[in-house]
Amino acid sequence: RTMRRTTALLLRHGGGGIPQALADVLVCPLSKKPLRYCEASGSLVSDAVGMSFPIVDGIPCLLPKDGKLLEDHQRESGHETSSRDSSD
């Protein structure tokens, strides 16, 4: 269900997102759970691990090192707090 939501969002977003074919197959590299497209930050969000992955020039960067930990209020499941990183 989450995946379908991602797709719908991506379609609406148009050019800034990632191609439909990719949205269908990409998952979080750490948890293998679905990713959610966040329009505000233009990134892919993994709610399972609370990280966001950037999309640079239409290419999603799904390296764990490139991911940023989300701040508490942006997370759905709030444990493992970190003040070090934030998703702007």
Place this chain on the structure above:
Amino acid sequence: MASGSSAAARRLLLLRHRRRHLVPNHHFSSSSADEVLDGGRVKIFDRDLKRRHRDRAAWAMRETDPLVDAVADNLLDRLEDCRKAFPSALCLGGSAGAVRRSLRGRGGIEKLTMMDMSVDMVNKWRELESATDDGPEMNFIVGDEEYLPMKENSQDLIMSCLGLHWTNDLPGAMIQCRLALKPDGLFLAAILGGETLKELRIACTIAQMEREGGISPRMSPLAQVRDAGNLLSRAGFALPGVDVDRYTVKYNSALELVEHLRAMAETNALFQRSHILKRDTALATAAIYQSMFGLEDGTIPATFQVIYMTGWKEHSSQQKPKRRGSATVSFGDIRKQFGSNQD
């Protein structure tokens, strides 16, 4: 596989040309010893360093590379042996550019996703892709083979050309590939084997013993042929197949060999590498290489051993042996049956 020696080799070239200016030291060192252990797992390769190697290779690589193209072509040849078509395919790092070049419509690929650790490398592929219109629908992602961001049961084919030998957890990476494959999906990989660059390995060791009285790991450990089959079955692939090919490339000098290694992003990325290479050790290595292995025409040969691995994700349609003793008809009866039909 010798980042230090490459810097030294460059200095060697400059010496020959009798030019006197300082050469920036091409050291890419970010690692510290405490990073080696990550959650109890031993890390052999510095993946961050490898990523920077690949960034460098993105601009250093040649338009075509005979060695890499030969390997990619050989790998893709296997697609022609299958009657199956592979509409969705994923091509992992390493020499994916060469795979794309040699694809030429094989395997019935409709959607091809190319993935690499290096952003520069992916951008380079995309640039090259925009020049050609024909071919499958292309998508690009930046990702790590050790953390494959692919949904389960989503791909018909996963290929990796000369990339997986740099993973710290090769069985883990292969298991992730199997999970991402659809049932009856194909996994195709080419990795460098243990015989690779044996000449350079020997020359390096002798030179270091001679000049420094000890040796340090200049070359990465590589899989042996006998390991490849075990790897495939450990990762749970059905109908595993392994074969080996050996390529000998001739270079004019050790410098040329090192430049080629850099262009392929195959230089040393060991965590426990020595960050210094003394000039006379590098010179000695080049001299020993030349005298031990040099050919009559003045070139030096370098061996590349490539292990090709094929494996399928399990599917009920695949052939399997029946359980021992499970036959219900004797061959004698079959003969009688067919004998009576003929009469």
